Amino acid sequence: MWSREDPVTLFGAAISGGGWAEICPIFGRLGSSFSTCTSNRNEVIAAGASGDLAYIVAFEHTTASVQGAAPQSYVLRVTTVFRREDGEWKVVHRHGDPASESAAARLPDGTKGVA
Numbered sequence: 001m002w003s004r005e006d007p008v009t010l011f012g013a014a015i016s017g018g019g020w021a022e023i024c025p026i027f028g029r030l031g032s033s034f035s036t037c038t039s040n041r042n043e044v045i046a047a048g049a050s051g052d053l054a055y056i057v058a059f060e061h062t063t064a065s066v067q068g069a070a071p072q073s074y075v076l077r078v079t080t081v082f083r084r085e086d087g088e089w090k091v092v093h094r095h096g097d098p099a100s101e102s103a104a105a106r107l108p109d110g111t112k113g114v115a
Helices: 020-033
Strands: 009-012 034-050 053-066 072-085 088-098
Antiparallel strands (some): 034 053, 072 088
16 A cells, blocks of 8 residues: 655654665554554545545544543544556655644544544
């Protein structure tokens, strides 16, 4: 799903990176923080494509366990940018942050956003 070709970027309020070598370990850290996802829904606000670039702006509604706590619901505002590579769409940028302060309080390590 993610491009391995630069430039690729990941922006979260607390966890950000550039280049696949930096981003890949971030996904490992995030993956170990979340479990028991009981629901996930994308509410697409806007989307478009032009040539070999495309984007989606959405609210991600998720219920999951963070750091082993009981599953709780939160909403992220997310922008994702795609690039067409060899006929396939690959993610080259993602920015996610909580849609509210109550969502921020439920994220790992007390961060204000996730990727």
